[in-house]
Amino acid sequence: MQITIKYFGQIAEVTQKEAEQLEVSKGKISELLNILNSKYDGLKHKDFQIAQNQELVTKETVLTGQEIALLPPFSGG
Amino acid sequence: MQITIKYFGQIAEVTQKEAEQLEVSKGKISELLNILNSKYDGLKHKDFQIAQNQELVTKETVLTGQEIALLPPFSGG
Amino acid sequence: MKDKKPKNVFKEGPISSDFIGNSIYKHQTKTSIGAHNIFLGQVRADEIDGKTVTAIEYTAYEDMANQKFHEIRERAFEKFDLTCMHIYHSLGTVKAGEICLFVFVSSPRRKVVFEALEYIVEALKSDVPVFGKEMFEDESHQWKVNS
Amino acid sequence: MKDKKPKNVFKEGPISSDFIGNSIYKHQTKTSIGAHNIFLGQVRADEIDGKTVTAIEYTAYEDMANQKFHEIRERAFEKFDLTCMHIYHSLGTVKAGEICLFVFVSSPRRKVVFEALEYIVEALKSDVPVFGKEMFEDESHQWKVNS
Structure with a gap:
C-alpha cells in the first residue's frame, strides 16, 4: 500500500526531505523502520517517536x- | 502620651472618621480598645485586627x- | 533586581490593558528571561441578594500596604530564582470587568514562575491591608470578603 | 465556551505585546471573570559553548499539533471551572527576547486559574509536536530540548 511519510526537525536533516511517498507491504511499524534505516544513513542513531495518522x-503497531x-x-x- | 488612630473600611463607617488623635496613658492595646468601644457604638461587634506602627x-501588646x-x-x- | 525601599504599588483607578501590554513589551530587552507569568484580578459583576455589583471602591492603609508588598517582594526574591517582579493594585473605583490587580513575575525557567506567582498572590491577599467596597447599581454597598 | 473542532493555534513569527494587551482588553466585557492567568514563553539568548542563541526557528507537525492543542483544551475545560482559554504558538523565526507562546486562562476564582495554567503549559510542552531550532550568531544551530 501507498503511505506518506513526514519528517520533522533534525530527522528531516538526516533524510534531506520533509516528506515522501512509499509503497510498502502490510506489516508492523518496525518493518517500515528497517526500510528507512537502510535508506537513510544515521537515522538509527536519532531519537524520535512515530505517529500514524x-x-x-x-514499533509493534x-x-x-x-x-x-x-x-x-x-x-x- | 499622644497617639494617632486610623480607621479603615467598615470600621471608619462605625467611627464616622478616618483618623483621630488621642491622649492615652501607657498600657496594653486592650485598654485602648476599652476606650474606643465605649466611645463608638457598634465597634465591639466588628471584626478587625490592630496594627501598631x-x-x-x-490585645496583650x-x-x-x-x-x-x-x-x-x-x-x- | 531587588529594591531596597518600598515602592508605591498603588495606581488610582483601573489598570489598563495598554499598561499591561507595555509592561510586557519592556521585558523584551531582558534576554535571560524564558518565562513570564501574569496574574490579573478583574472585578466581577456578582449578583448578591438580587443586586448586581457595578464596581469596587478600594481603599488601603497605604504605608503599611506598601511595606507589606515590599516584604512579600523580598521574600519571593529569596525563595525563587526570579529575574523581575512587578505588583500594581488599584485604589478608588474599579468598574466590573476592569482590572484591579496586576502581578508579573519573570524567570529564566517556567517552573519557578508558577510557584512564585501563586505564592505572591496568596501572600498579598492575606497580608496586605486593602479594603474593597462592593457597590451595587442602587448605590447601596457591602464590604468585600476574600475567600 | 468549548470549541468542537480544532482551531489553528499557530501564528507566523513572534507574538506581540500589543496582541496580548488586546486579548486582555477583549475580556473586560466578561464580567463573570474574577481572575486571569497568563503564561508567556520568551526566547532566551542562552550561551552554549561560547556561542549565543539569537533566535529560535519553530516548525511543527501542524495538523497533529492543532489536534493535540484541542485535546488539551477539552481536558482542561473538563477538569477546571474555566470561563475562557486561549493558546497561541509561534511558527518560523522568533528572536531572543520575543514571545513564542501565549497561554491565557480565565475563571471566576483565582485558585482555578493557577492549577489550570500549569496543567495546560506542562501538557503542551510534553504532548505537542513542535520543534525549535536554536540559531547562533554564526548561523550554526542546535535543536532545542525541553527540560
Missing part, C-alpha cells in the same frame, strides 16, 4: 495508515 | 507607638 504508536510521521523530541514553548 | 499586634490602626478583613485583589 497523527497518533503516537509503537500494525501499519494501517495513510500518514506516518517521524517526530524528534518536542520542544515547543 | 504598621505591624499587626495582639503594650502600647508604644505613635500610630495605631484598626483594620477590618483585608480584601485586596
Whole structure:
C-alpha cells in the first residue's frame, strides 16, 4: 500500500526531505523502520517517536495508515 | 502620651472618621480598645485586627507607638 | 533586581490593558528571561441578594500596604530564582470587568514562575491591608470578603 | 465556551505585546471573570559553548499539533471551572527576547486559574509536536530540548 511519510526537525536533516511517498507491504511499524534505516544513513542513531495518522504508536503497531510521521523530541514553548 | 488612630473600611463607617488623635496613658492595646468601644457604638461587634506602627499586634501588646490602626478583613485583589 | 525601599504599588483607578501590554513589551530587552507569568484580578459583576455589583471602591492603609508588598517582594526574591517582579493594585473605583490587580513575575525557567506567582498572590491577599467596597447599581454597598 | 473542532493555534513569527494587551482588553466585557492567568514563553539568548542563541526557528507537525492543542483544551475545560482559554504558538523565526507562546486562562476564582495554567503549559510542552531550532550568531544551530 501507498503511505506518506513526514519528517520533522533534525530527522528531516538526516533524510534531506520533509516528506515522501512509499509503497510498502502490510506489516508492523518496525518493518517500515528497517526500510528507512537502510535508506537513510544515521537515522538509527536519532531519537524520535512515530505517529500514524497523527497518533503516537509503537514499533509493534500494525501499519494501517495513510500518514506516518517521524517526530524528534518536542520542544515547543 | 499622644497617639494617632486610623480607621479603615467598615470600621471608619462605625467611627464616622478616618483618623483621630488621642491622649492615652501607657498600657496594653486592650485598654485602648476599652476606650474606643465605649466611645463608638457598634465597634465591639466588628471584626478587625490592630496594627501598631504598621505591624499587626495582639490585645496583650503594650502600647508604644505613635500610630495605631484598626483594620477590618483585608480584601485586596 | 531587588529594591531596597518600598515602592508605591498603588495606581488610582483601573489598570489598563495598554499598561499591561507595555509592561510586557519592556521585558523584551531582558534576554535571560524564558518565562513570564501574569496574574490579573478583574472585578466581577456578582449578583448578591438580587443586586448586581457595578464596581469596587478600594481603599488601603497605604504605608503599611506598601511595606507589606515590599516584604512579600523580598521574600519571593529569596525563595525563587526570579529575574523581575512587578505588583500594581488599584485604589478608588474599579468598574466590573476592569482590572484591579496586576502581578508579573519573570524567570529564566517556567517552573519557578508558577510557584512564585501563586505564592505572591496568596501572600498579598492575606497580608496586605486593602479594603474593597462592593457597590451595587442602587448605590447601596457591602464590604468585600476574600475567600 | 468549548470549541468542537480544532482551531489553528499557530501564528507566523513572534507574538506581540500589543496582541496580548488586546486579548486582555477583549475580556473586560466578561464580567463573570474574577481572575486571569497568563503564561508567556520568551526566547532566551542562552550561551552554549561560547556561542549565543539569537533566535529560535519553530516548525511543527501542524495538523497533529492543532489536534493535540484541542485535546488539551477539552481536558482542561473538563477538569477546571474555566470561563475562557486561549493558546497561541509561534511558527518560523522568533528572536531572543520575543514571545513564542501565549497561554491565557480565565475563571471566576483565582485558585482555578493557577492549577489550570500549569496543567495546560506542562501538557503542551510534553504532548505537542513542535520543534525549535536554536540559531547562533554564526548561523550554526542546535535543536532545542525541553527540560
